[in-house]
Amino acid sequence: MDSEISEHPTARKKGTEFESLAAHFLAEQGAQIVARNFHCRGGELDLVALIDGCLVFVEVRFRVSSAYGDPLETVNFAKQRKLKRAAQTFFRRNPHWEAWPCRFDVIAIAPELSPSAALPANSQPTLDRGRGLVGRHRSGENPTIHYQIEWVCDAFDVDAW
Numbered sequence: 001m002d003s004e005i006s007e008h009p010t011a012r013k014k015g016t017e018f019e020s021l022a023a024h025f026l027a028e029q030g031a032q033i034v035a036r037n038f039h040c041r042g043g044e045l046d047l048v049a050l051i052d053g054c055l056v057f058v059e060v061r062f063r064v065s066s067a068y069g070d071p072l073e074t075v076n077f078a079k080q081r082k083l084k085r086a087a088q089t090f091f092r093r094n095p096h097w098e099a100w101p102c103r104f105d106v107i108a109i110a111p112e113l114s115p116s117a118a119l120p121a122n123s124q125p126t127l128d129r130g131r132g133l134v135g136r137h138r139s140g141e142n143p144t145i146h147y148q149i150e151w152v153c154d155a156f157d158v159d160a161w
């Protein structure tokens with residue numbers, strides 16, 4: 001039980017770091033971040049952004065290794081349903097956005113490593129404008145880990161609310 005408690009903050013911190021990277025990436029593409037980590041009873045929205053006149057609910061997914069599957073594959077039907085419910089709650093709490101067209105996007109972040117390689121526990125991802133998304137490793141071994149960002153617009157259907 002103790003190991004679960006000690007691991008949770010690390011996982012949450014990593015999640016927050018990758019959500020911040022995704023927000024930075026979107027901002028560089030011209031998006032305006034409207035909300036981060038919108039929590040409600042039914043779920044959470046990682047990012048809400050205004051992109052080209054559309055309100056976009058962005059799910060950020062990260063996987064340390066492709067052995068656990070592609071990050072995009074983790075946004076299954078059940079997760080989509082939670083995201084849609086969270087978006088409905090977002091609109092109820094922020095009625096000034098209700099008239100805006102909306103969509104659901106997914107940003108998948110994965111390391112550019114061999115399938116068997118693991119991301120070092122002490123790596124901290126950063127966005128380097130000249131080199132893309134990288135993680136800096138503090139130990140001196142393997143000083144830079146590169147990440148790929150895949151942005152999927154309209155990742156799933158909004159019409160079936």
